[in-house]
Amino acid sequence: MRAGMIMAASAMLALVACGEAADRPAAPATDRDGGVVNLYTARHYDSDLALYDQFTAATGIQINRIEGNADQLIARMTSEGAASPADVFVAADAGALWRAQQADLLQTIQSQTLDTRIPANLRDPDGKWFGFMRRARVVAYDSAKVQPTEIDTYEKLASPRFAGKLCVRSADSIYNLSLTGALIEAWGPQKAGEWVKGVVANMARPPQGGDRDQIRAVGAGVCEVALTNSYYYLRMASGEDAGDREITQRVALGFPSLDGQGAHVNISGGGVTANAPNRDNAIKLLEFFASSAAQEHAARYNNEFPASTDVTPPPPVDAYAAFAAHPMAVSAFARRQPEAQSMMSDAGWK
Amino acid sequence: MEVGHAEDPSSRAGRGFPLVPVLTGLAAVVAGLPLVGIVIAALSGPGADIAARDVWRYALTSAWLALLVGAITAVVGSIAAWLVVMYSFPARRFFSWALALPLAAPAFALAYAYADLFDVAGPLRMWMRAGLGFDLPLEIRSLEGAAFVLSCAFYPYVFLAMRAAFLSQAVSALEAAHVLGSSKADAFFRIALPLARPALAAGVALAIMETLADYGALQFLSVQTLTTGVVRAWSVYGSTAGAVQFALPLLGAAALLLWVERRGRAGRRFDSASTRWRSLPETTLRGVRAAGAFLFCLVLLAVGLLLPVGWLAWTSLRISPEWSRLIQSGANTLGLGLVGAVVTVMLATALALGARRMPLAVRLASLGYATPGAAMAIGLLIPASAVWTWFPGAASTFWAGLILLIYAYAARLMAAALEPVDAGLSKVTPAMIWASRSLGQSEASTAWAVQLPIARGALFTAGLVVFIDVLKELPATLILRPFNFDTLAVIASNYALDERLGQAGWPSLLILAISIPAVIWLSGKVAGSRPGH
Numbered sequence: 001m002r003a004g005m006i007m008a009a010s011a012m013l014a015l016v017a018c019g020e021a022a023d024r025p026a027a028p029a030t031d032r033d034g035g036v037v038n039l040y041t042a043r044h045y046d047s048d049l050a051l052y053d054q055f056t057a058a059t060g061i062q063i064n065r066i067e068g069n070a071d072q073l074i075a076r077m078t079s080e081g082a083a084s085p086a087d088v089f090v091a092a093d094a095g096a097l098w099r100a101q102q103a104d105l106l107q108t109i110q111s112q113t114l115d116t117r118i119p120a121n122l123r124d125p126d127g128k129w130f131g132f133m134r135r136a137r138v139v140a141y142d143s144a145k146v147q148p149t150e151i152d153t154y155e156k157l158a159s160p161r162f163a164g165k166l167c168v169r170s171a172d173s174i175y176n177l178s179l180t181g182a183l184i185e186a187w188g189p190q191k192a193g194e195w196v197k198g199v200v201a202n203m204a205r206p207p208q209g210g211d212r213d214q215i216r217a218v219g220a221g222v223c224e225v226a227l228t229n230s231y232y233y234l235r236m237a238s239g240e241d242a243g244d245r246e247i248t249q250r251v252a253l254g255f256p257s258l259d260g261q262g263a264h265v266n267i268s269g270g271g272v273t274a275n276a277p278n279r280d281n282a283i284k285l286l287e288f289f290a291s292s293a294a295q296e297h298a299a300r301y302n303n304e305f306p307a308s309t310d311v312t313p314p315p316p317v318d319a320y321a322a323f324a325a326h327p328m329a330v331s332a333f334a335r336r337q338p339e340a341q342s343m344m345s346d347a348g349w350k
Numbered sequence: 351m352e353v354g355h356a357e358d359p360s361s362r363a364g365r366g367f368p369l370v371p372v373l374t375g376l377a378a379v380v381a382g383l384p385l386v387g388i389v390i391a392a393l394s395g396p397g398a399d400i401a402a403r404d405v406w407r408y409a410l411t412s413a414w415l416a417l418l419v420g421a422i423t424a425v426v427g428s429i430a431a432w433l434v435v436m437y438s439f440p441a442r443r444f445f446s447w448a449l450a451l452p453l454a455a456p457a458f459a460l461a462y463a464y465a466d467l468f469d470v471a472g473p474l475r476m477w478m479r480a481g482l483g484f485d486l487p488l489e490i491r492s493l494e495g496a497a498f499v500l501s502c503a504f505y506p507y508v509f510l511a512m513r514a515a516f517l518s519q520a521v522s523a524l525e526a527a528h529v530l531g532s533s534k535a536d537a538f539f540r541i542a543l544p545l546a547r548p549a550l551a552a553g554v555a556l557a558i559m560e561t562l563a564d565y566g567a568l569q570f571l572s573v574q575t576l577t578t579g580v581v582r583a584w585s586v587y588g589s590t591a592g593a594v595q596f597a598l599p600l601l602g603a604a605a606l607l608l609w610v611e612r613r614g615r616a617g618r619r620f621d622s623a624s625t626r627w628r629s630l631p632e633t634t635l636r637g638v639r640a641a642g643a644f645l646f647c648l649v650l651l652a653v654g655l656l657l658p659v660g661w662l663a664w665t666s667l668r669i670s671p672e673w674s675r676l677i678q679s680g681a682n683t684l685g686l687g688l689v690g691a692v693v694t695v696m697l698a699t700a701l702a703l704g705a706r707r708m709p710l711a712v713r714l715a716s717l718g719y720a721t722p723g724a725a726m727a728i729g730l731l732i733p734a735s736a737v738w739t740w741f742p743g744a745a746s747t748f749w750a751g752l753i754l755l756i757y758a759y760a761a762r763l764m765a766a767a768l769e770p771v772d773a774g775l776s777k778v779t780p781a782m783i784w785a786s787r788s789l790g791q792s793e794a795s796t797a798w799a800v801q802l803p804i805a806r807g808a809l810f811t812a813g814l815v816v817f818i819d820v821l822k823e824l825p826a827t828l829i830l831r832p833f834n835f836d837t838l839a840v841i842a843s844n845y846a847l848d849e850r851l852g853q854a855g856w857p858s859l860l861i862l863a864i865s866i867p868a869v870i871w872l873s874g875k876v877a878g879s880r881p882g883h
Contacts, residue, residue: 038746038833044844046672046853064833067844071585072829075728078590079735085746085833099588170572172582208491208572209465212849216471232849240669241852243473338399341586345401350574 036062037281040077041090042070043268047301054297055288061281070096077105082275087282090270090289093174095181097129097269098334106271111283117290117308121329122267131267131330132289133304136230136255136323137179138263140215143252145224151254154183154264157225158198166202167214167226171344174337175211175229175266180344181336182264182328189343196347207350212236212244219247228253229266230320234303238316255323262324264333268304369794374704374711377697380757381715381764385601387732388725391594398583398592405579409599411493412575415568416558418497419504423557424550426501427508430650432538435516438632439640445647446513447873452654453506453815454865456822456839458566458846459858460499463658464490465571466665466851496573502654503567504560508553510811510873511773515549516542518777521630534633548776552769555608556815558720559765562600565723565824566843576600577722590728597725604720608713659862666855675841680860683821683837686752687864690759691817695809697760698767702775703797712768719765723825730758730826751832758826763819767812774808775801807875814872818865838864 041048044067052063066073070091077084077100089105091097100106106128114123114130122131139151150156157166169176183192204223214226215233230253237248255263270289272282288294295306299313305321306313313321433439434446452460466472468490479485489495519542527537543550568575576596583592635643698715705712718726734754737744744750778801786796802809824839831840838857845854 044848046675049675066831066833067836067840068828069585071588072727074588075584075590075731076829079731080738080745081735083738083742083745095586102588170574172574172578172586174585177586206572210849213469213471216469220471220476222470243476247471338587341582342399342401345404 035060035281036064037278037285038085038087039063039065039090039285040073040086040088040273041065041067041270042073042096043067043090043092045302047297050301051294051297054293055285058288059281059284061284063285071099074100074103074105077273078103084273084275085277086273087276087278088270088285089273090268092135092268093178094131094267094269094330094334095174095178095337097124097267097271098331098337100271101128105274107274107276107279109272109283109286111287113287114290119307119309121327122307123269124271124331125329129269129271130286130290131269131307132295133268133298133302134265134307134325135175135268135304136263136265136325137175137227138230139225139254139256140218140228140233140251141225141254142218142221143250148252148254151225151256154179154256154258155195157227157256158195158202160202162202162225164202164204165224166199167204167217167223168199168207168349169209169211169214169227170207171341171349176227176344176349177337177340178266178333179227179264180340181333182258182326184336184339184343185328185332186258186326189339193343193347196343196349200347200349215251216244216247218251230305231303234316234320238303253320255320257324258326258328261328262326264328265305265325265330267307267330268298269307369792370700370703370797371707373697373700374708377701377764378708378711378715380697381701381718381761382711383733384726384729384758384761385714385717385721387729388594388597388601388721390732391590391728392598393591395589395591397595398587398589400579400583400587400592405596408574408576408579408596411573412562412577412600414493415497415500415573415575416561418494419500419561420554420558422497422501423505423508424554426650427505427553428512428543428546428550430505430647431509431512431516432542433643433647435513435630436534436538436633437643438634439643441644441647445651447870448651449647449654450506450510450869450873451651451866452502453510453818454862454869455503455655455659456566456842456858456861457500457503457560457564458570458822458824458839458843459662459855459861460503460658461490461496461567461570462842462846462851462854462858463662464495464499467658467661491571491573493573496568496571499567499571500561500564501557502658504557505650505654507556507560507815508550511549511553511556511770512546514773514807514811515546517630519545519630524631528631548773552773556719556766556769559604559716560719562604562720563723563726563762566839566846570846575722577724580722580724584724584728594725594728597721597729600725601717601721604717605713608716659859662855662858665852666859669852669856671853671856675836676838676856676860679836679838679841679857680864682835683839683861684864686755686759686837687817687820690756690763690820691813693756694760694763694816695767695771695812698764698771698812699802699809701764702768702771703801705772712772716765716768718762723762726762727825727829730754730761730830733757734830746833748832748835751830751835754830755827755832758830759816759820759823762823762826763816766815766819770808770811770815771805774805774811777808778804810872810875814868817868821861821865 056062073089077086089100101124108127110127118130123129141151150161180192180196183195211228211232214228215236217223218226233248233253236244258264270286272279276282292311295308295311296314298304299306299317303317305317430449434442467474468488475485523541524537527541532540568577579596580593583589583596701712701715737754782800783796786800822839824843827837827840838861842854842857
């Protein structure tokens, strides 16, 4: 048995060694021919892999990637310190980018391409991060019971009209935190606090599940309105699941307006890390993410809205792309997430 | 690792190189470093501004969950083990290994499946409302629902430990009970159960520690435990110090639990007086009793495995997965699982062998298992950071990443291996060790020639538990893995976070496919581990 165990151990070490060595460069993260960029990303969509392949095909630069939760990646970069191999950090929420910036993990980039392609409100004023795709936090509603005019502002969601008829996910959702942060930025803490209390009072059930679950709960009649990110609805409406497609026949997507200026918009974006060993390639990657082709790809396969105004999104995103987006700088609400969390917790939003 | 004897043979100074103590020390350092890391991180800065009310809510939820899962797994696992060992009924042989199978299913996969199956907008309940006119008052995304899901996932720990314990019980004690007029139920409660108490404690301890450390399932079920506090402090307030501060009370509670459990066992050594091992007496059940036993086992297997896995397969088969990514991750997962199991069991064995000398080290080593995975990830970054700082090239090399990952598994899962190894080594009586030592054998060669062969069934069980735990491991893998390296659990978790459950089903099913043969094989080893057979 002992001999067996030792044999098994050696065999497995050999197996891992061969398996790994066969399809991996010996030192994947070092810059051998000027042809590598190391990406730490909180995006983990299969369609992004095709995008990375396109980048490699166009530039000859290999992408090494680690996907993970944004804050785990931030903690890892902090621990790696100056030795960190990370060149580019990408997150799917402005708050995470702001926390990376606060931790001194990002550096200022001067890029004509990025500055012209990305609207000023969707990037950091110091050029430490840039938003490439937009996601609107909007409302899925039961089209048989709710009129579009009943959800055309965020205030109305917290009104007694929807007492016991609103589904939301937990206060730990970064998208809810960013929305509340934006409301604090727009209205001040007093009015935003009243709104949060109104939402808690209107909850049809304790916060649970993801955005897709909120939309499905509207479809199942648990509630009449729900907060969701735009792309979840679009994905359900055009996805492989027949049940989900059927639900979106009865559930519609509405874009409430904040102070008459449009719906709350968050970003998915990235920046070059402070100690990037392959800085030039990192900038090339960011510029690639900002390109029309890359934005169109993400819009097509992940149903996000492009950041650049000159990109025409493909269906099904195009049907909604003309929505009014609030021009608030995303950096403004990003820093208000902790304040939003405390406010929501005080109001009993679990 | 019983410590009830004044003269302990292993404490006698050996000749030559003190191999066993050195290995024990090494294993203790491996398991202890991340815990030291947690304490350092907790002291490194101000905490997060999370209301005391929320902290209490998290703590109470964690406590309730641990209590419920502990109670359910103890009862269900013990009954199932007793039935398949002591009674003969239809499909008994099948159930005796099949009931361990839910161990192959990751808790997060059961959570995905049950939440989806009983979702208020899922096909089942939509159909019930439309077709039958009523709805199930069922909420999987609740404390009770989570306790149910985690009990399904973790009862095999108790089942396996209790089955091994019942299998190795002495016939003489049961016969004595029978001669004295005890019924079978009496014999269970008054003889078998007390004798199997260390195994029960070990099994339930594993189930509870897994519950406290759970990362994927509870997050998915929106049950807010101390892990939620860790994640909230970390993600929203950006405070790793605040995050690990949540883990400190849990570490304290786990330490207390382990101390109580060890103390309860101290001085109660049940050496068998008999060296004669005969087949256990089996009672053949008939009629209603046989049907009852059969149904109990069937329902257990159905809720633990067949129903959730069937549902996952049903939802996944309609979706075409990214095969190349799945296969690559599957190979990574398999390799990591095997190497992780061997390394962890070797370290745990070293720890258990030297446990008499360093009882504190053993207790400390077990704490990592009960620490919330998210906090453990932060703790692991401290030793990792040392490696990255001292060897600046290491952060980017593939092998350094892999070795760190194996290290992380050993540190996180040491207790999972330690409990069975420890139970197995405790079967070696001091008299046997004395005999070996008085024949001039060193401590190390006594361990090699006497203790390890006797404990081999337990070492297999330990290997099984660690292997399967590595396949399911998330937080350490997420934070420490090298570039371009995914495991099946990571892919499943990413799909689930992205709310693509059909896609998340595929890697979950592959984890099952890899671990089921291991569960069957090693479950068979446990069955054959009755001394004298």
